[in-house]
Amino acid sequence: MKRLIPWILGLVLVVWVISRMLPPKDAPGLDLNGFAKLPVLVGGRVMPMDTLGRLSLSGMNHHGTYTTAGRMVEQPSQGLLDIMMMPEHSDTAKLFEVSNQEIVDLFGSQDAKGQFVSYSFNDLKPYFSEIEKQAAMATQADSETRNPFQRGILKLRDSLRLYLQLKNTIQAEDSPDFGKEIEAFQMVIQPGIKAVRDRDAGKPFDNQDFERIVLFTQRYQNLSQAKYAFAIPSPQVPEENDGWRHVSQALLSAIVPGQVPYPVLAYGRMISAYRSGDIVGFNDVVREYGDYLSKTIPQKLDRPKIEFLFNHAQPFLQAMTLYVIALVLALFSWLFWPKTLGKTAIILLVGAFLVHTAGLIVRMYLQGRPPVTNLYSSAIFVGWASVMLCILMERFYRNGIGSVCGAVIGFVTLLIAHNLQLDGDSLEMLRAVLDTNGWLATHVVGEALGYSAMFLAGLIGIIYILRGVFTTSFDEATSKSLGRMMYGVVCFATLCSLVATILGGIWADQSWGRFWGWDPKENGALLIVLWNAIILHARWGGYARERGLAVMSVFGNIVTSLSWFGVNMLGVGLHSYGFMDQAFGPLLAFVVSQLAIMAIGCVPLEHWRGIKSRGRRKEPDIPVLTTGTVQP
């Protein structure tokens, strides 16, 4: 029975987590999920409305949620519905967040106190010209040298622009009833065309018809200035934007055939129903439109549907939960119930790894690319690869080190990824120079594997130092196996980073005309290779033994994190793909923490608690971690 507890506990937790990822049940009332699944072209790719809502709202304020009329709106699709269909309502919602005190000062006296202050569109309306003026001045400065005020004001200006564009995605925002408006437009087209033709030919024409069609045409031409999200599919015109149009373009193109396209009418009816509170009517139109799409563009619907489910499932958040639980259990397994807790921990770790893998695979399917395409996906992959290495390590050594390392790295990398995601569409299209799956799969993945291994070696080094200096559970067998783990992982890291760096050079030769250009990212990769080489040569020369190896591996953490994130902050060179200044503080803190641990590691060995206690202990009351088996 005792043997089964880990399995039962583990499976219960894993199943619980998986249940949170299941597709959302259709709630009674407004068919929000139906709307959320509708496809729209944004940024060059087709996504569900759900993603558009999430991206836009999290761009405007950092949670992606906001309050309106005292109520908290949590579902991004609900927020998007309001913006698209009831703009006068969303104008009063506190959508826009500002944390920079100088920006807050622009809008009247209020003390931000380092918190986020939320504003509604109406709140900011009186200050639009000021915001535009400040933003115009901020763009004059080079992007590398802008101060927080300039960056904040540009972000606010862009959020406001995005908001305006969203309001005009499927309707003209100032229309009291867009559904009726486009029906009126439809009726005006035929007589209007006739009037224009007559006028051109010099014949007498109906002035009223003429004026009407000119008015509508000008109105929709103005509307096309707000193009951002293209919601109207036009399968008959695949060459234009891959077959997607903005509502203004669809309306203008209706003039010649004299018929407004069905999707525009459908959205118009949705708007009318939503505004008048007609839930049944709204749900009916959504269903009808969905059927229309399945008949006309079935091949374009698969990815948005899966992306909707993926957004809801949030596999990486679930994996994070499991990693944390696994970590706690693994740490406790070093203190008591080693077999039970240890086994549960590894089961949870594997469960988390499977969820993590599933998320990775779905992302690859949605993007049609190898797993690492931008900074966000590199974090996901580095975590995944490290956890896999840790599971293998745990399989060989069975001493809980692998579980602890895997859980820590899994959790931390997913946390970093979560914060990187707030910077835009994580499934974004790749710019031209990256449009090559071969090199993405070899060079980029290889570099990421190198990072994984370096962090893993560093983490083992940290465990070595902390356990050796501060605890008594540090007998010779443990320290030896830790040493061997570090050595093996460093070898693996060297292999990956050296090969990946050279592959990167070959890619650069084919793309930019030179094998090595001393670009910051290239230099970062070179630093990792050099440091690995120093570690290995120092060990072979006997200049560094176990403790030296541990300290050097911890330094490897610093080199790797600077190479991964630091070079992006320099803003120079061909590799500056993601500029994140908010990460500078945490990065600095991390570097300092690693230096501190290295300093602790340099304390003379005779003062290490773990080593001092070796001579004294005869009967270990803590499990002796020998290779192969765990003995109580």
Next chain:
Amino acid sequence: MSKIVQWLKPFTSLKLTIFCLGCAMVLVFLGTIDQVNIGVYEAENRYFKSFFLFFTPPHMDLRIPWFPGGYIVGSLLLVNLVAAHVARFRLSLKKIGIVLLHSGLILLLVGQLFADLFVDLESQLRLDQGETKNYSESFYFDELAVIDTTGADSDLVISIPASRLPKGSKIDLPVDGLRIVINDYYPNSALISPSQLPQPGYPHLPVGPMAVAVQLEKTYKQNERNLPAADFSVFKKDELIGSWRLAAGFPRPINFQAGGKKYEAVLRPKRFYKPFAITLIQFRHDRYAGTDIAKNFSSRIRLLDPSRHEDRESLIFMNNPLRYRGFTFYQAGFDNNDQTTVLQVAQNPSWLVPYISCALIVIGMLLQFGMHLVSFVKRRVIA
């Protein structure tokens, strides 16, 4: 044999290896940070293509070396690697992995050193749609070209590198007894209309009917080019032929005659003439639907080489260059609202070397670490 080993001993030290690797890390780190200030090209020259790092104490004109530069560190590493192998490694099967790995590295380093010789020959080929050119232009170097146009079917180009043009230089041309004296020189300049001068006496060079050149600070930004301007006089046998002002930003040539020959002179980016010509048929900048994000850049070009009977079309796009007669043409940039393509032209006879080195290194590493892994697993299974 042992005499050679004796001689090489000091260079085989593992401590030397670690010392050099450590110095390399310091160089790479400092060079990367400094790039923010001085740009990639300048950082490359100061940190990696130099013997020492220098620092200049304030108010003094001295350059004091304080750290070995890329060349010293690189050469020491190379010597260390070769010496260690010659002196210590006996060719045994066990060591074959490391031997292959190090050989690959040696090959890579030597190949890169060789390729570096050709880096100053890197140039750009800028073509408008429909334009044909048989030359490419340097992005960093300029020339004062004095061209003898007397001949009926060929011109003689005398190219004076801009580095020879500081104020006060006297340059004797190798032909025709001409001498050029530089009265004034701006390494970087901009052209403005005379009415835009801040005050009447502001230093400038009148260049054209409606343009003057004013001096600017040298730029180190990646996509910006320095445009020099010069005021010079031409002498033949101490007789003044004329004085003119030229600016690279406005490359209209001046004409003069001397000794019965006709000449043109122009200040322009240094040209590298090729025995063949390239025409841009069309440049494409494909974007993702509804966005400005670039999906692909491609240039359809026509290659014309009468001496080799080549007249064919080719498509150059991202990650797919054209290799012809030792030159490689890459899609590097574009301009003029997608009407102009900018191709990077590189000469790298040793371009295959990194591929071979990579193969050697990968095989070597797999063998070396593979053997370790196998023995490790064996021991675990036994235990």
Next chain:
Amino acid sequence: MIAEATRISQLRPGYAVLLCVPIFLTSCRNDKIEVYRIPKENLSVAMEQGNVAPPVPEHSAQWVKPDGWSEQPVSEMRLGSFKVNGPDGTSADISVVVFPGEAGGLVSNINRWRGQLELPPLEEKQLPETIQQTEIQGAPAFFVDLRTAENSAKPSRILGAVLQRPGRTWFVKMTGSPTLLESQRQKFFDFVNSFRFNDSDQSGVPPSPPRQKSTNDE
């Protein structure tokens, strides 16, 4: 194998020779004057055609290009050139040109445009009824809307703007079919009204040289 500790100071002077290898390789810094022959190039003519930047860099005005207008190559005469397509394959052409001084005066230029549409010239006193005067950035601007005669075989229309600035005059002209221009009328006005001039800037700070774009840019 543990390496023997060797002090760098034990290196014999002869080894310095090895360090000089790279010096050979770097001595090839190109400072030399090169002389070579090329097939005949008509340099002066080549310079005058097109792809050389005009002596006055980056026209001293900014504008906001209306949506739907596509940019066309500019030349020394035309500082701005656009095209907009209409239904039935029609298109309209928009040009921005600047001349020093008064460039002949308002009357003669409007009559020049009238002549292009085969309309009779007007006298100065007849002008005010056909033009609409306004102000852009503190200086006078005149708008005209000219159409070919009613019975013309090829109906055409010109929307024109004359902007009188200190020292120079700007001409913005849109030519095309009457209906297309009708739909573009507001855009034309917005376009001209968006002009912002730098001619008042005497700070003498020269504009930075034009940056070409790299395929590696964000």
